[in-house]
Amino acid sequence: MNYKFCRQHTVSSEVWCKGIGLHSGAKVSMRLKPAPVNYGVRFRRVDLTGSPTIIAHFHHVVDTVLATRIGFNGVTIATVEHLMAALLGSGIDNVLVELNGPEVPIFDGSAAHYIALIQEAGRQEQALPPQYLRIEKPFFVSEGDAFIKATPSERFQVRYTIDFPHRLVGRQEYTWFFDSHAFHREIARARTFGFLKDVEKLQSMGMAQGGSLDNAVVFDDYKVLNREGFRYSNECVRHKILDFIGDLALTGMQLQGNFEVHKAGHALHNRFLKQLMTKPGYYAVQAPAAAPPTYFPPASLPGFMDSLQHVVKPL
Ligand SMILES: [Zn+2]
Incomplete structure (x- = not known):
């Protein structure tokens, strides 16, 4: 087994950005800082006394309405999922994320801005191999007609289907195989979406105050x-x-398995992990993987950084 090509990584340098929070609509600044090997992803609230830190872990998920919120000892960080996906998709295992508010900035509702930020920071190889969560036996959770089915595979792959009763959405299905090339090209730029009447209802309840056409795809009944x-x-x-x-990514590990997901959401994603991890034998933790994913710097992809120019607004 060749460990040389299978190491943990952190960001090479500290980077900073500023945006607004989806829930509060308030401005928040975010810093990504290099972190040591086996540190994982941790969030620090620098606006609070003592700058408390929360490990990004699925056991710390406290709310899954609209977005995934983690919390510990009453301190919370909302909307972590797009940043977590960008870190996993960019091959960053260890990083400290400092925020001066309770939310990760939403930017355009996709992972594109985080990818650009990670690219700006650079990627530093570290001394140890990463841990992999490997699916060993078929595992299934469901709720109504929504389900997640995991089966063993040498690679990380996801087949997702949705079915919304709207003429612009309807039934959609997509299969994605992990490498960072495919993440940046096929997934990273896809934005959050919502229906106008739902957005208006949420905002009348004091939620999604930062939600706008700048950070989500929004439909009315026709367009x-x-x-x-x-x-x-x-x-x-x-x-x-x-x-x-x-x-x-809130497992804190890279993944090996085939995941078939139908009409799920943050709540079922989280329940799936919590239930799976109580079933030793259905999963194994390994280091390193038999078939580590290949990393391609986003700048090496023709057109990717150009395509960001109109996606990422100047801060
Ligand atoms: Zn999302």
């Missing part, structure tokens, strides 16, 4: 309200894969 339209014809199901990757 997409964003001037840009869809970035992919099946942007919605691609975004669901982004959410799923981000929620699974």
Whole structure:
């Protein structure tokens, strides 16, 4: 087994950005800082006394309405999933994320801005191999007609289907195989989506105060309200894969398995992990993987950084 090509990574340098929170609509600044081997992803609230830190872990998920929120000892960080997906998709295992508010900035509702930030920071190889969560036996959770089925596979792959009763969405299905090339090209730019009447209802309840056409694809009964339209014809199901990757990244491990997901959401993603991890024998933790994923710097992808120019707004 060749350990040389299978090491943990952190960011090479500290990087900073500023955006707004989806729930509060308030400005928040975020710093990514290099972290030692086996540190994982941790969030630090620098706006609070003592700057408390929360480990990004599925056992710390305290809320899954609209987005995934983690918390510990009463301190919470909301909307972690798109950043978590970007870190996993970019091959970053260890990083300290400092925030001066209770939410990760939403940016355009996709992972594109985080990818650009990680690219700016650079990627530093570390001394040890990463841990892999490997599916050993078929495992299934469901709720109503929604389900997640995991089966053994040498690679990390996700087949997701959604079915919304809306003429612009309907049934969509997409299969994605992990490497960072595929993540950046196929998944990272897919935005959160919602229906206008739902957004209005949430906002009347004091939620999603930062939600706007700048950070979600929004439909009325007939059309997409964003001037840009869809970035992919099946942007919605691609975004669901982004959410799923981000929620699974809360294992703190890289993944090996085939995941078939139907009409799920953050709540079922989280329940799946919590139930799976109580079933030794259905999964194994390994280091390193038999078939480690290949990392491609996003800048090496023709057109990717160009495509970001109109996606990422100047801060
Ligand atoms: Zn999302």
